[in-house]
Amino acid sequence: MTSRPQPKRTRKPPEERRAEILETAARIALQEGLELITLRRVADELGVRPGLIxxxxxxxxxxxxxxxxxxxxxxxxxxxxxxxEELPPLDRLARFLVRLADGDYLDLSRLWLNARHLSRFKAxxxxxxxxxxxxxxAALVTLIDKGVQAGEFTTDDPLKAALHVLVTVDGLGAYANDDTALDGPDLGDMAIETAETRLGLAAGTLRARAGGSGPTASNTSRPTPTEEPEPQ
Incomplete structure (x- = not known):
């Protein structure tokens, strides 16, 4: 009796496999936390052996x-x-902050909170x-500086203005795991209001200029499980 032919296994190029592993681990980090990233968990997601990871x-x-x-x-x-990048700096800043304020990046806030805690123990x-x-x-300082040069923002210290905005963003992110902490009036707009205050903008300017500012990055789909022989 002839044996059933086995499907031919294909080995992915190293750079492609490595990118696939990182993409999978990053998705686990965003959705479930950095603690859930293990060699076995990533291997199970990809349908390969832990030894490959x-x-x-x-x-x-x-x-x-x-x-x-x-x-x-x-x-x-x-x-x-x-x-x-070709948009006016005012529009780019508006879109950046409104995207953050509207809760589309809550998983990202949780990831930062998670990483800062774990980083105490992991060099x-x-x-x-x-x-x-x-x-x-650096990206935010560059954006603010361009806005100053274009006459859209008023500040003599783009770095200090950027730090005020980012500290506010991080402060709000500290409540990312509390669904009720930010239920107060307009608390989600604190970073927007901070930016307007530090950059000499009238209240409401950034929301008005944000326009269609929804997320531009598509969600990555879960990779299809594959088989690959574990390296010897």
Whole structure:
């Protein structure tokens, strides 16, 4: 009796497999928390053996920190999309803050809260958090500076203005796990109001200029399970 032919297994290129692992780990981080990222959990999501994940990430903490970096980089690019760089700085800032204020990025706020707590105990994650904070701060400072040069914003210190806005955003993010904490009047707009105050804008300017400011990044679908032999 002839045996049933086995389906041919295909090995993905290393860079493609690594990106797939990071994308999966980042999705777990956003939806469930960084603590849920393990080699076995990511392997189960991808339908492969844990040894394959370990081949790319021998140290689990490195997978956690790189997944955080992957997630926050993608989210920053959806909050400040490259395709909107030609818009006036006022419009870009308006869209950035309204996207945050309207709750579309609650998972991102929870991820930052989660990462800052865990980074006390994980050096690689602590470095990743610091790097991503610097990247977001630099992007906002650059945006504000462009607005000053264009005559749209009034401030003699773009860095200080950016820090005021980001500290407010982070302060609101501290309540990301409390569904009732921000039920007060207009608390979700605190970062918007802070920006308007620090940049010499009339109240309501940023909401009025935001226009169609919904999220631009599409949700990534769950990868289809595949089989791949574990590296020897």
């Amino acid at each position: 370990g081949h790319y990430f021998p140290v689990a903490d490195n997978l956690v920190s790189e997944a955080f970096t992957y997630a926050t980089t993608a989210e920053r690019e959806s909050l400040l999309p490259p395709q909107e 690689a994650l602590r470095q990743a958090v610091s790097t991503q904070e610097s990247a977001t701060r």
